[in-house]
Amino acid sequence: MAKEVVLEKVARIEGLLNLAVVIREGRVAEARAEALEGTRLLERILLGRDYEEVPDLASRMCGVCQAIHRVTSVQALERALGVELPEQLELLRELVAIGGHLQSHILHLYFFVLPDFMGRSSVFELLPSHEPLIRRVLRLKRIANAITEIVGGRAVHPVTPVVGGFTSLPSRLKLERALALAKAFRDLVEEPVRLILSLEAPEFERRTAYVSLRGDGEIPLLKGPVAVSGRGEFQPHEYERHIRYVTESYSMARHYTLSDGSEYMVGALARLNNNYHNLSDGAREMAASFSVKFPSYSPFDNNRAQALELVHFAERAIEILDALLESPPGRARIGFEVHEGEGVAVTEAPRGLLIHHYRLDARGRVTLANIVTPTAQNYKNLEADAREFVTVLLKQGVEDLERKTEMLIRAYDPCVSCSARFFREH
Amino acid sequence: MEKPKVGIFSMSSCEGCLVQVLNLEDKILEMMRSVELVDCRLLGVKKSYDRLDIAIVEGAVMSDEEERELREIRERSKILVALGDCACHGGRFLFKDFKFDSVPVDLPRGLKSFRADPLDKYVKVDYYVYGCPIDGDDFLRLFKELLMGKEYRPAPFNVCAECVLKDNECLLDKGIPCLGPITRGGCGAVCPTSGRRCIGCRGLAEDANVDSLIEIFTKRGIEVPEYLWELKKQVGGGRRG
Ligand code: SF4
Ligand code: SF4
Ligand code: SF4
Numbered sequence: 001m002a003k004e005v006v007l008e009k010v011a012r013i014e015g016l017l018n019l020a021v022v023i024r025e026g027r028v029a030e031a032r033a034e035a036l037e038g039t040r041l042l043e044r045i046l047l048g049r050d051y052e053e054v055p056d057l058a059s060r061m062c063g064v065c066q067a068i069h070r071v072t073s074v075q076a077l078e079r080a081l082g083v084e085l086p087e088q089l090e091l092l093r094e095l096v097a098i099g100g101h102l103q104s105h106i107l108h109l110y111f112f113v114l115p116d117f118m119g120r121s122s123v124f125e126l127l128p129s130h131e132p133l134i135r136r137v138l139r140l141k142r143i144a145n146a147i148t149e150i151v152g153g154r155a156v157h158p159v160t161p162v163v164g165g166f167t168s169l170p171s172r173l174k175l176e177r178a179l180a181l182a183k184a185f186r187d188l189v190e191e192p193v194r195l196i197l198s199l200e201a202p203e204f205e206r207r208t209a210y211v212s213l214r215g216d217g218e219i220p221l222l223k224g225p226v227a228v229s230g231r232g233e234f235q236p237h238e239y240e241r242h243i244r245y246v247t248e249s250y251s252m253a254r255h256y257t258l259s260d261g262s263e264y265m266v267g268a269l270a271r272l273n274n275n276y277h278n279l280s281d282g283a284r285e286m287a288a289s290f291s292v293k294f295p296s297y298s299p300f301d302n303n304r305a306q307a308l309e310l311v312h313f314a315e316r317a318i319e320i321l322d323a324l325l326e327s328p329p330g331r332a333r334i335g336f337e338v339h340e341g342e343g344v345a346v347t348e349a350p351r352g353l354l355i356h357h358y359r360l361d362a363r364g365r366v367t368l369a370n371i372v373t374p375t376a377q378n379y380k381n382l383e384a385d386a387r388e389f390v391t392v393l394l395k396q397g398v399e400d401l402e403r404k405t406e407m408l409i410r411a412y413d414p415c416v417s418c419s420a421r422f423f424r425e426h
Numbered sequence: 427m428e429k430p431k432v433g434i435f436s437m438s439s440c441e442g443c444l445v446q447v448l449n450l451e452d453k454i455l456e457m458m459r460s461v462e463l464v465d466c467r468l469l470g471v472k473k474s475y476d477r478l479d480i481a482i483v484e485g486a487v488m489s490d491e492e493e494r495e496l497r498e499i500r501e502r503s504k505i506l507v508a509l510g511d512c513a514c515h516g517g518r519f520l521f522k523d524f525k526f527d528s529v530p531v532d533l534p535r536g537l538k539s540f541r542a543d544p545l546d547k548y549v550k551v552d553y554y555v556y557g558c559p560i561d562g563d564d565f566l567r568l569f570k571e572l573l574m575g576k577e578y579r580p581a582p583f584n585v586c587a588e589c590v591l592k593d594n595e596c597l598l599d600k601g602i603p604c605l606g607p608i609t610r611g612g613c614g615a616v617c618p619t620s621g622r623r624c625i626g627c628r629g630l631a632e633d634a635n636v637d638s639l640i641e642i643f644t645k646r647g648i649e650v651p652e653y654l655w656e657l658k659k660q661v662g663g664g665r666r667g
Contacts, residue, residue: 036491107445
């Protein structure tokens with residue numbers, strides 16, 4: 001007899017997700033990640049819009065990683081219009097992206113993940129015993145927000161990045177302030193990161209393909225070829241040849257696989273598996289002192305990878321701000337002409353690879369829009385992990401099967417709202 | 427005295443508004459001392475309760491399931507607050523000129539058609555916090571006023587009112603189609619302050635005059651976007667009905 005266990009509307013993740021697990025003769029026969037979030041049809045809304053409107057709308061994909069959605073849409077449009085930014089403006093863009101990563105990782109690790117490991121159900125329950133930690137984490141979050149705000153104009157749904165650059169640039173004074181903030185973040189984050197690195201995660205490994213941007217001496221967020229671990233690389237504009245989507249009648253989201261139908265994983269773990277040697281000194285030291293090694297095949301290590309990224313990207317932000325103060329950007333926005341064109345941008349959102357693809361007509365109106373979000377790409381891998389992990393748990397006869405399975409889901413840091421955009425076509 | 431019971435819920439949304447609430451950080455901790463949060467999936471809070479004093483609902487209604495859930499929340503709650511443009515207007519500012527009927531009907535999970543409805547299409551909403559995303563301080567103000575038993579009123583003025591106070595150069599003068607004149611204020615005019623046109627995320631101002639905005643656009647040689655004509659058709663040219 002088959003039994004179906006459904007974890008309904010999993011708590012402490014962004015958006016509404018059920019995980020249904022079908023158990024037959026002590027094994028998991030099937031696992032389904034069912035995105036429940038109403039489809040928001042953003043790509044449809046974008047059709048016919050003026051390219052200038054796209055970033056404002058595209059950033060509403062997701063409240064947690066809106067910063068990177070905005071930047072990615074802008075970059076894709078720049079590709080379409082053949083706009084190339086001077087280095088300083090690119091650095092500022094990277095800073096917006098970093099601010100978003102810091103915000104998002106803090107939220108995930110300390111509000112969503114940590115309570116699991118402390119046997120609590122919410123961050124509020126942690127308050128009585130861990131008030132200093134929680135206050136520190138809130139401060140970190142405030143600092144990350146402030147950095148985003150200085151460059152992006154607002155902490156949630158930043159407004160300044162536009163095609164050709166920015167609507168306005170931060171003053172020297174503000175950049176100095178951002179630098180001080182980044183340094184404070186780096187100092188303050190040390191202890192909370194050590195805490196995450198020291199947590200004992202359930203033991204579980206399953207090797208899969210790890211897909212992320214790959215860098216030369218850096219962990220790139222906004223450029224570079226896409227690495228598929230064990231299989232080589234592809235260029236952003238070739239994405240349609242390398243990944244493809246599958247629709248599942250049980251899910252509001254699209255699910256993605258590699259071109260051969262196999263699942264893959266994106267996110268902090270994939271980034272570090274593909275770029276471990278590029279981790280900043282501070283982050284690498286911390287990894288070493290907790291014997292955290294990459295490549296790692298445990299999805300639970302996505303939490304550790306995020307923690308190390310907090311250190312890495314704080315250090316990178318300091319580097320960028322030093323460089324910008326040394327030679328400040330001249331113009332906020334460079335000129336360009338509107339014409340027909342097509343562009344793809346592939347970036348790293350906090351939760352992994354993010355693709356925006358647009359085609360514009362001669363007046364700059366959108367005639368094609370396609371957005372591939374990280375969580376949508378992870379569903380198939382999550383399902384495969386859940387099948388194996390729950391089977392192992394069943395064998396061990398553990399009692400808290402549901403809680404452990406939820407921990408697996410949370411390790412992926414899923415963001416359901418932006419993945420839910422199902423409609424036919426394409 | 428027993429602390430007021432509060433629940434925070436999400437329909438279909440990007441959860442950006444809840445993130446704005448979390449971004450209040452220390453202030454939210456303080457706030458939470460004077461209430462009892464009994465239900466919030468995002469934060470993992472789920473206590474048993476019968477009645478809620480305040481239900482805060484983010485997101486638009488997009489399915490029967492959500493409609494049912496919303497009605498249930500309404501029944502249990504003394505006060506219901508719509509949080510953000512999705513909840514207040516169904517995310518209309520996004521869907522401004524979007525034709526719902528043109529969506530292919532091959533939707534998953536047994537859905538028959540596409541919809542994105544504001545909460546007040548189905549239930550009575552007591553208070554609205556506007557914006558996409560909401561402004562954190564605006565939300566705090568609402569919360570404090572509710573706790574003190576006062577009536578919260580959203581900003582009665584338009585975005586321009588705050589924009590001029592900030593000494594911004596008016597974008598309309600540069601030929602940029604800013605919607606500030608017809609948009610409800612209260613956000614501190616964040617967008618124009620960063621040199622970005624207002625896209626109307628807080629909905630129509632109480633005294634919005636679409637005709638006069640069309641006139642301003644035309645005078646300055648700004649192409650009048652299709653959705654303004656559409657809006658004029660919907661709400662009339664002058665004061666909103
Ligand atoms: S109103 Fe905007 S920010 Fe708020 S949930 Fe809706 S889309 Fe997100
Ligand atoms: S920039 Fe926009 S919001 Fe500011 S005064 Fe001009 S029209 Fe109003
Ligand atoms: S300026 Fe306009 S678009 Fe920007 S936050 Fe305010 S109301 Fe929304």
